[in-house]
Amino acid sequence: MLGAVIAIGIGTYLTRLSFIGAFGEREMPAWLERPLRYVAPAVLGAIVLPAVVMPDGVIDFAPASNPRFLAGVIAAAVAIRFRNITVVITVGMAALWILDGLL
Amino acid sequence: MAASAMREGLGDGARAVSPLLLAVVPFGLVLGVTAAATAVGGLLGIATSSIIFAGAAQLVTIQLFDAGTSLFVVILTALVVNVRHLMYSAALAPHFSEFPRRSRWLLPYLLTDQAFAVSMTRYETADDPLYKRWYFAGAGLTLWVSWQIATVAGVVLGAQIPDSLGLSFAIPLVFLALLIPVVQTRPGLLAAVVGGLVAVAAFDAPYGLGLVIGALAGITAGVAAEQAGRR
Known part of the structure; x- marks a missing residue:
């Protein structure tokens, strides 16, 4: 696993260095710039949705067997309203614990 | 004159990112806690903070390691998460071209979403390359030190927290908080x-x-x- 971490570290450094170091001041071509704008939302969506609708590998919206879905919906509502990472973590975890205890 | 531009840059950069630490520190804590609580382990979790130094990619790496994903796919996924740095690098390149060669190779290690955001804003009005260089270093180093401390604190904390609390759920919660502003x-x-x-x-x-x-x-x-x- 450490080897993979080092590989990721080197790859990440190279993306950071890219235009500053090797490519000099060359302008970023439009074909590259446009997709890069959607990396963040696409990646985050691809991480978050499976984690809340299928934490055990099967799609499950029922609060009794998968409290993470309802807890995620509550956390999303809080995230839209407050935009504060600490508040989102606190409310989301509290919702999970309460649902876990209730159901 | 030169020394004061350096000191001012460092201080201003550090001050500019300090409000952002309110978001960075809990993120780092979650990272440490989940690393310690999963098969990844605290030590490797701490190592990711200095070797990768990119929160989202680190969390994804820990999540995938924990799920037993093959190493090649873990690397591929983390690099997809981090490919956005190309965008930041391109935007900073005209400014960094005024810096000495050594800075141009060292400073990109400190390039994060937050360091990029504050530096680009400041560079709109700042002209002195020396000031700009140290401004970025001040912002980047403040984030770096905070990140390492938060990760270690999370690992220490995570070792005391029982599995039954479902702390792995903190990972999607962090990503959810990051998702809202980009949609x-x-x-x-x-x-x-x-x-x-x-x-x-x-x-x-x-x-x-x-x-x-x-x-x-x-x-x-x-x-x-x-x-x-x-x-």
Whole structure:
């Protein structure tokens, strides 16, 4: 696993260095710039949705067997309203614990 | 004169990122806690903070390691998450071209979402390359030190927290908080929705490639929506 971490570290450094170091001041071509704008939302969506609708590998919206879905919906509502990472973590975890205890 | 530009830059950069630490520190804590609580372990979790130094990619790496994903796919996924740095690098390049060679090679290690955001804002009005160089260093180092401390604190904390608390759920919660600001445009929202749905559909994809497949579909959807909207 450490080897993979080092590989990721080197790859990440190279993306950071890219235009500053090797490519000099060359302008970023439009074909590259446009997709890069959607990396963040696409990646985050691809991480978050499976984690809340299928934490055990099967799609499950029922609060009794998968409290993470309802807890995620509550956390999303809080995230839209407050935009504060600490508040989102606190409310989301509290919702999970309460649902876990209730159901 | 030179020494004061350096000191001012360092101080201003550090001050500019300090409000952002309110978001960075809990993120780092979650990272340490989950690393310690999963098969990854605290030591490797701490190592990711200095070797990778990119929160989202580190969290994804820990999540995938924990799920037993093959190392190649873990590397691929983390690099897809981090490919956005190309964008930051291109935007900073004209400013960094005024810096000495050694800084141009060392400072990119400190390039994060937050350091980029504050530096680009400051560079709109700052001219002195010496000041700009140390401003970036001040912002980057403040974030770096805070990140390392938060990770270690999280690992120490995580070792005392029982598994039954379901702390692995803190990972998607962090990403959820990061997601909201980037879905404010219609193509951005579409990219996130398509990315999520395809990742769910591709959950059983071989080698744990589901996340990468979802991300690529979401990026394609975002670009397509932007082009459709322009016409």
